[in-house]
Amino acid sequence: MFHVKQNDQLDQLQRLVERWNPRINLVSRADVADLRQRHIEDSAQLLPLLPAGDGPAADLGSGAGFPGLVLAILTTRPWHLVEVDRRKAAFLATAAGELGLDHVRIHVARIEDVVLPPLAVVTARALAPLPELLAHAARLLAPEGVALFPKGRSVQDELTAARAGWHMTAEEFPSRTNGASTILRISGIRRAGP
Numbered sequence: 749m750f751h752v753k754q755n756d757q758l759d760q761l762q763r764l765v766e767r768w769n770p771r772i773n774l775v776s777r778a779d780v781a782d783l784r785q786r787h788i789e790d791s792a793q794l795l796p797l798l799p800a801g802d803g804p805a806a807d808l809g810s811g812a813g814f815p816g817l818v819l820a821i822l823t824t825r826p827w828h829l830v831e832v833d834r835r836k837a838a839f840l841a842t843a844a845g846e847l848g849l850d851h852v853r854i855h856v857a858r859i860e861d862v863v864l865p866p867l868a869v870v871t872a873r874a875l876a877p878l879p880e881l882l883a884h885a886a887r888l889l890a891p892e893g894v895a896l897f898p899k900g901r902s903v904q905d906e907l908t909a910a911r912a913g914w915h916m917t918a919e920e921f922p923s924r925t926n927g928a929s930t931i932l933r934i935s936g937i938r939r940a941g942p
């Protein structure tokens with residue numbers, strides 16, 4: 749499905765997470781046995797939902813690089829990975845360096861404070877409820893930009909809560925893995941009201 753080099757890089761990322769996990773809890777212990785499906789494949793399924801072109805992207809609260817590092821392996825667009833936890837950010841920097849991902853930049857910062865160019869894509873997985881994610885996306889996205897948010901079972905409740913405060917076009921794609929259940933692809937994000 750992917751190029752040989754990309755498959756090798758995904759294998760390398762898996763080994764790095766396995767090696768670092770006992771020290772800094774990048775993913776839950778139960779998930780380490782199923783890293784490929786639960787984190788790597790779960791992240792890779794966002795690939796066909798990315799907009800065309802090479803505009804810059806950011807993954808917010810990237811953790812061990814899911815989905816940001818996986819999507820950086822699979823694309824050539826610039827990726828900004830925003831992670832406030834210094835140890836996780838150190839992992840991301842090491843992984844990006846070892847995998848030779850020169851188009852990745854790590855920002856050790858709070859999402860609320862980070863300064864980035866206007867983005868074509870924002871991703872965030874397991875970070876916050878949808879209204880909070882929309883506030884981050886509205887600040888960071890270019891006018892035509894797209895947000896991709898994998899969500900669990902609460903997706904409909906989160907959409908209802910978000911629509912009270914935000915105008916947007918939201919498409920729903922069923923997840924193919926056992927991580928997220930629905931991937932939201934959201935554009936035209938505008939705060940509702942005066």
Ligand SMILES: C[S@@+](CC[C@H](N)C(=O)[O-])C[C@H]1O[C@@H](n2cnc3c(N)ncnc32)[C@H](O)[C@@H]1O
Nearest residue numbers: 809810811814831832833857858859873874875
């Ligand atoms: C539950 S983890 C999810 C990590 C990864 N996205 C995943 O799906 O495996 C949430 C991550 O977001 C980071 N985080 C939470 N709030 C943040 C903020 N305001 N700014 C930057 N990073 C934040 C945490 O340090 C943590 O690594």
